[in-house]
Amino acid sequence: MIRTLIAFLFAALPLAAAHIPYSLSPASGPKSGGTPVLIRGAFGNFGHAVFFGGVRSPSVTLLDEHTLSAVAPAHFGDTVEVEVEIFERAVQLPAELTYTYRGDAPLEQFERLLLPIFLPPIQGAFSSEFRTYLRLSGVEMELFGLLPGSTPYPIGPFATSVPPPNGGTPGRFIYVPKDRLRTLAATLRVADTSRSAENFGTEIPIVRESEFPDDILVLHGVPTDPRFRNTLRIYAAGEGNISIHIEGESVSRNVQLRKNDPNDPFEPAYGVFTDFPFGRGELRVTLTGPSLRGPSPPIYYLPFWGFVSVTNNETQHITTITRQP
Amino acid sequence: MRKLLLLASFFFVLPLFGYTVTPASGPAAGGTEVTIDGVGGFWEYDFVYFGVVPAASTRRVDADTIIAVTPPHVPATVPVLLWEYDIFVNTAQTFTFTGEVPPAAFERLLLPIFMPPVPGAFGSEFRTELSGLNHGRDWMPIHGLKQECQCVPMYGQETLRLFPHKTLDEIGVAYEGKPGRFLYIAPDQAKDFSANLRVYDTSRAAENFGTEIPIVRASAFRTTPFALLGMPGDPRFRGTLRLYADRPTTVTVRFGNTASVVTLHGGATVLDPAYAQIGNVPGGRVIVEPDPNGAPVWGFISVTNNETQHITTITPRP
Numbered sequence: 060m061i062r063t064l065i066a067f068l069f070a071a072l073p074l075a076a077a078h079i080p081y082s083l084s085p086a087s088g089p090k091s092g093g094t095p096v097l098i099r100g101a102f103g104n105f106g107h108a109v110f111f112g113g114v115r116s117p118s119v120t121l122l123d124e125h126t127l128s129a130v131a132p133a134h135f136g137d138t139v140e141v142e143v144e145i146f147e148r149a150v151q152l153p154a155e156l157t158y159t160y161r162g163d164a165p166l167e168q169f170e171r172l173l174l175p176i177f178l179p180p181i182q183g184a185f186s187s188e189f190r191t192y193l194r195l196s197g198v199e200m201e202l203f204g205l206l207p208g209s210t211p212y213p214i215g216p217f218a219t220s221v222p223p224p225n226g227g228t229p230g231r232f233i234y235v236p237k238d239r240l241r242t243l244a245a246t247l248r249v250a251d252t253s254r255s256a257e258n259f260g261t262e263i264p265i266v267r268e269s270e271f272p273d274d275i276l277v278l279h280g281v282p283t284d285p286r287f288r289n290t291l292r293i294y295a296a297g298e299g300n301i302s303i304h305i306e307g308e309s310v311s312r313n314v315q316l317r318k319n320d321p322n323d324p325f326e327p328a329y330g331v332f333t334d335f336p337f338g339r340g341e342l343r344v345t346l347t348g349p350s351l352r353g354p355s356p357p358i359y360y361l362p363f364w365g366f367v368s369v370t371n372n373e374t375q376h377i378t379t380i381t382r383q384p
Numbered sequence: 385m386r387k388l389l390l391l392a393s394f395f396f397v398l399p400l401f402g403y404t405v406t407p408a409s410g411p412a413a414g415g416t417e418v419t420i421d422g423v424g425g426f427w428e429y430d431f432v433y434f435g436v437v438p439a440a441s442t443r444r445v446d447a448d449t450i451i452a453v454t455p456p457h458v459p460a461t462v463p464v465l466l467w468e469y470d471i472f473v474n475t476a477q478t479f480t481f482t483g484e485v486p487p488a489a490f491e492r493l494l495l496p497i498f499m500p501p502v503p504g505a506f507g508s509e510f511r512t513e514l515s516g517l518n519h520g521r522d523w524m525p526i527h528g529l530k531q532e533c534q535c536v537p538m539y540g541q542e543t544l545r546l547f548p549h550k551t552l553d554e555i556g557v558a559y560e561g562k563p564g565r566f567l568y569i570a571p572d573q574a575k576d577f578s579a580n581l582r583v584y585d586t587s588r589a590a591e592n593f594g595t596e597i598p599i600v601r602a603s604a605f606r607t608t609p610f611a612l613l614g615m616p617g618d619p620r621f622r623g624t625l626r627l628y629a630d631r632p633t634t635v636t637v638r639f640g641n642t643a644s645v646v647t648l649h650g651g652a653t654v655l656d657p658a659y660a661q662i663g664n665v666p667g668g669r670v671i672v673e674p675d676p677n678g679a680p681v682w683g684f685i686s687v688t689n690n691e692t693q694h695i696t697t698i699t700p701r702p
Contacts, residue, residue, distance in 0.1 A: 072390045107579035172702050183621065194613040196669065217525050218613050219667050237702075244611035244669075258694035259593075259621055259687045265701040279515035279551075287593055341550070343517065369593045376592040384493050384599035 081152050083141060087159040090380065091168055092117075092133035098143065099126050105145050111158050112139025113211045134160050135209035135234070135324065164324045169203070169234035171366045173266040173327060174363060175292055176232040176249055177223045187251045187375045189353035192260070193221040196231040198242040204233035204325040218244075227319070228329040230294050251375050261377040266367070270382070271295070271362035276346040278380050281367050283339045288372055290334075291344065293365035299349055301363055303332055306343040316363070390597065396427070403475035405464050410479070410650030413486040414440060414456040420464065426651040431457070433472070434479055436460030436545035437525045438461045454488035457481040458568055458654055459526040462541055484583065485654050487602075491574035494657060497583055498561030507695045508585045512559050513594075523547055528567035528655045532556035542655060552579075564579060564628055580685040582592050585693050595695040598684075605629070605680030608671040610700045611695035612685050617667020617697055623698075624686050625665050625672075628657040639670040 081100040086096030098109065102124055109116040109129035127143065138159045142148045142316055174193065181189045195202070196218040201211035207219050212221070224231075235243055250260025259377040293301050293314050304311040316328035336342075343366065350360045367380040391470035401423045410416030418439075420432065423497040439452035451468075461480040462488040466473040467615040485492075495514065501509045516538025533556060534571040544555065569577055605628075615623050627635060636643055648658040658679065665685055674681040685698040 094664060109459060170702075196611055196613060218611075240702070241608065243702065244613055246613040247701070248614065248696070248697055249411065257692045259616055259690050259696040260701065262697045264598075267702055275519070277517055277578035279517065279578065280513065280582065282593060284501065341515070343515075360535045371591055371593065374591045378582070378593040380580060381596065383581065384577075384601050 060239070069193045081156055083156050084378040085159065086157070088131050089162045089165075090134055090160045091162070091165040092126075092131045094123070094131045096129050096131050096141075097122075097126060098129060098141065098156075100143075100150075100152065101125060102127055102143070102150075103145070108144040108147070110142040110144070112160075112209075112243050113142075115199070115211070122357050131158060131160075133165035133202045133236070134211075134333075135164055136160055137209070163334075164232075164304045166324070168237060171268045171296075172233050172242045172245075173237060173268075173271075173290060174231045174233060174263075175266065175364075175366060176229050176246055176263050178229055179223050180280055183255075183375060185373070187253050187373065188250055188374075190252055191223050191263075192246075192248045193223070194218045194246050194249065195221060196244050198239055200236050200239040202233055202235055204231055214243075228326060229292065230327045230329060232296070232325050232327055236326070245322055249377065254375065258376060261368075262380060263379065264381055266364050268324075268362070271364045272382075273348050273362045274359045275348070276310065276363070276365060276368055276382050278344045278346070278365070278382065280343050281335065281380055282341050283335060283337050283367060285337045286372055289333065290368045290370070291332040291365060292368070293330045293332070293363055294344065295361050295363040296328065297321075297358075297361060298328045299332065301365070302347040303360075304345045304347070305336065306345075307339060308315045308336075311347075318360075347376050389681075395396075397687070402465075402529055403477055405477040405479060406476060407676055408477070408479060409538065410454050411480055411483045412457055412459050412481040413483070413489060414454045416454040416625055418452050418454060418464075419449060420452060420466075420475065420477075422475070423448065431467045432665045433465040433467055434481075435460070435465075435525075435541050436523075436543050437462075438467075446664060449535065454482075455480070456486055456570070457484055458490075458543070459483065462543075464521065466550045477486065486567065489570070490568035491571050492602040492630070493567040493569070493574075493600075495561060495565045495567065495581055495597075496600065496628065496684065497563050497581070497597050497627060498565040499563045500503045501502045501586075504585070506587075506693065508539040508587045510583055510693075511586055512561075513582045513584070514552060514557060514559075514579060516546070516577060516579035518548055518573075518576055519578065520573055522573065524569065524573050525576065526567055526569055526577070528565055530558045530560065530619050531556045533554055542653075543582075546577075562651060562656055562659070563626075564659060566630070566655050566657055568654075588693065589610065592694060595697060598699055600628075600682050602630075602680075604700070605682045606672075606700070607674050607676055607678075607680050609671055610683075611685070612670045612672070612698045612700060614698060615665050615667050615670060615685055616687065620691070621687050621689055622663065623665030624688070625662040625670060625683060625684040627672065627681055629659075630654075630657065630673075630681040631659050632676050635660075635678075635681055636673040638673065639666045648679075 114132045119131040120128045205212035247263045248260045302311045312329040316330040317330045368379040427571045464475045524546040526545045581597045648660045650658045687696040
């Protein structure tokens with residue numbers, strides 16, 4: 060009650076203490092973060108948190124009752140609003156207090172994870188409706204890629220269900236602060252809602268960047284039973300060409316991985332292959348990246364990842380075939 | 385089968401002369417100098433194998449003596465063999481590797497489900513299928529896999545040798561997990577091994593290709609807490625939490641506000657993971673807290689529909 064009252068009083072400070080101009084310096088810095096930013100205003104002597112575009116500053120120091128020093132966190136955004144919280148209540152700062160992030164996306168500060176399937180509901184055969192379910196929990200952190208643009212998505216210790224965005228390719232890159240990755244728990248599942256009484260769906264792996272090979276990826280046991288259809292989906296950070304060899308065939312095929320927006324760090328380059336043979340038992344499928352097909356030593360590396368979804372044509376049950384171990 | 389026996393006999397010859405092997409045991413880490421004396425003499429290009437694993441080095445001292453340095457090997461008693469040009473000669477002697485598995489000598493992989501066929505409800509029969517390929521240039525010993533065919537004496541061991549660009553399907557493996565199994569592959573060869581593990585209900589093979597089960601590296605085992613999210617509370621599904629470690633240990637498992645201490649009991653050999661399972665997992669989030677002073681732990685939940693027997697996994701991600 061007292062904390063709420065104090066927070067209310069401080070929230071009203073901009074009116075009461077209008078003679079203390081609010082300012083922020085410097086007003087810009089690299090997207091990798093780390094810049095100490097001085098925020099001047101009326102802050103009292105209580106605990107503070109500072110948010111840059113929805114992302115908590117990793118370090119805030121109250122220098123005096125009029126000055127905070129906050130380290131700008133890494134951020135994918137451009138110009139973002141700065142928010143100060145006292146006792147978990149936001150202090151209304153003047154709207155012009157913004158911070159501008161410059162330079163390249165802060166990939167070094169984040170672990171990139173691939174959600175291979177992260178789509179809104181899709182209608183399928185026999186009245187099926189495939190839905191994607193993503194649940195997350197962890198120590199308080201902000202993830203990028205789950206909301207449109209560079210808007211961060213906060214998560215905490217209690218599991219959160221995250222709705223997929225609209226449109227786009229089936230997969231999505233999300234970015235997790237490297238220092239919080241170990242605490243993150245996640246599960247990704249696709250399920251046919253029309254058959255929810257019979258089966259809970261299929262777990263889809265969430266893939267770390269380190270699991271992307273740049274040379275070869277082998278998938279075993281792809282069925283060629285005509286009762287099943289196979290879809291090979293391939294992902295990479297950039298556009299390129301992946302060669303596919305199906306066991307028993309003398310020629311390889313090529314799949315071109317494309318992105319709608321080459322500058323979008325959240326969209327994987329993506330390609331799909333469905334032209335599998337029938338009636339030849341279970342086959343091995345080998346994917347080869349450009350580093351193994353070009354000159355030696357390679358001049359072009361394209362880390363990629365792919366998997367096969369095996370769907371029963373009648374029941375719509377899905378089985379995944381992924382790279383192991 | 386007949387062709388296989390003929391092929392095996394071509395490559396494998398019973399001893400015509402007496403051999404001695406000294407010493408007859410050494411640490412699993414390898415590095416033991418073993419002296420092999422043979423009255424019949426040795427060819428210049430003889431090479432020594434300990435089971436299906438080549439010696440780290442072989443040196444011909446004279447016509448009657450070879451010295452071989454043992455390779456790293458999981459604890460086991462194996463036959464000592466000579467490879468002469470294109471044929472194996474059995475010395476009729478054995479060597480016993482003792483002690484613990486040297487961690488740096490192998491990449492350890494967990495096959496969480498690796499069982500012979502298991503009958504289930506409603507006429508179901510669950511089978512495990514392991515597919516794998518050696519896409520390297522050298523023979524690959526895989527400790528923990530036994531060849532299904534027992535037609536050659538050395539194939540009775542728990543180490544299988546996978547030829548370059550050959551698959552496990554071509555060899556046939558014995559499924560003997562309880563329910564899981566550890567495999568051990570030399571680190572410089574592990575990158576050349578790719579595989580897939582699947583469980584499926586043979587009675588419903590027309591409707592459902594089964595469920596992929598992850599093959600888990602040792603680095604994925606945790607000494608810090610991890611969570612498994614999204615266990616359904618729907619009574620039409622039953623959940624089983626399965627926990628694995630490389631030695632006996634305890635964990636605390638939390639379902640909501642309830643906490644239980646669970647003991648993972650050790651297997652008979654290093655190939656058998658310490659294991660525990662909890663059935664009837666309630667809906668919601670499950671938190672597994674390994675003993676910080678105990679063994680690293682990995683676990684997952686299998687969610688089974690009580691009627692259709694369809695299985696969904698919930699594994700620790702990312």
